[in-house]
Amino acid sequence: MKKTITILLTTFSTVLSFGQSDRTMMYADWKTGTEKTIYGNKIFRHEGNNDMSGITNVGYQTFTQVRADVETRAEKDMWTPEKKQQTLTAMDMVGGGGRIYLYIERLTIGAANTDMFSVIVRDSTDTNEIFRKDLMSDIPEVPSSGSDYWWNSTVISVPKKVSGKIFIYIIDRLGGDNNKFKFSVTI
Numbered sequence: 001m002k003k004t005i006t007i008l009l010t011t012f013s014t015v016l017s018f019g020q021s022d023r024t025m026m027y028a029d030w031k032t033g034t035e036k037t038i039y040g041n042k043i044f045r046h047e048g049n050n051d052m053s054g055i056t057n058v059g060y061q062t063f064t065q066v067r068a069d070v071e072t073r074a075e076k077d078m079w080t081p082e083k084k085q086q087t088l089t090a091m092d093m094v095g096g097g098g099r100i101y102l103y104i105e106r107l108t109i110g111a112a113n114t115d116m117f118s119v120i121v122r123d124s125t126d127t128n129e130i131f132r133k134d135l136m137s138d139i140p141e142v143p144s145s146g147s148d149y150w151w152n153s154t155v156i157s158v159p160k161k162v163s164g165k166i167f168i169y170i171i172d173r174l175g176g177d178n179n180k181f182k183f184s185v186t187i
Contacts, residue, residue, distance in 0.1 A: 021153070025057045025103040039065065039101070041185055048170070048181030054111070054149060056170055059101035060185045063161065066091060066099055097121070097131065097158030098187075100168055105149040112140035112150035116173045119156050124165040131158050163187055 022038045028050040030036055035044045038059035048056055061069075070091065074084040100119060106112035115137040121130045133156055140150040170181040 022059050025059050028055045044184045046182040055105040056181045057103045058183050062098045095157035097160050097162040100156040103153045105151045109150050111174050112152045114138040114154050118171040120169040122167040126167045
């Protein structure tokens with residue numbers, strides 16, 4: 001059983017790289033009290049500012065959207081029925097609540113490393129925790145020409161099925177006064 005789960009998780013991890021990045025996530029213009037549509041879902045920013053110290057933005061795909069991405073990729077790449085079924089089974093096991101996309105920019109390589117961040121998902125009442133994850137280390141990308149900001153992005157699978165409205169918190173352990181970012185998504 002443990003070997004089967006490991007194979008399924010490995011198969012599912014290849015699915016994470018499918019989706020094209022929604023470039024809307026990469027802009028600093030998302031202010032507190034405003035909403036953006038990312039990956040077709042409306043996300044409202046409650047707390048946390050994008051400012052001179054960096055950018056913190058999230059996107060979200062529902063389980064249905066993720067499944068549709070898998071179906072499209074399976075067709076495009078002519079997967080075997082077995083590979084397609086393995087991937088869908090892995091999705092059901094580890095990503096039934098969809099996917100959160102995190103995009104960050106910071107002024108230093110250490111501050112943009114994902115191990116400085118935690119993700120918390122709460123239910124529609126904003127009191128019951130559904131999921132929490134301290135992110136693993138992922139070295140940021142080098143600042144692009146003309147920029148001083150190191151950047152990073154990651155995808156977090158939400159294992160439990162969700163419905164209605166969810167609240168997504170991003171905690172930046174190096175963020176000082178601007179260390180808590182709060183978003184909501186209506187599913």
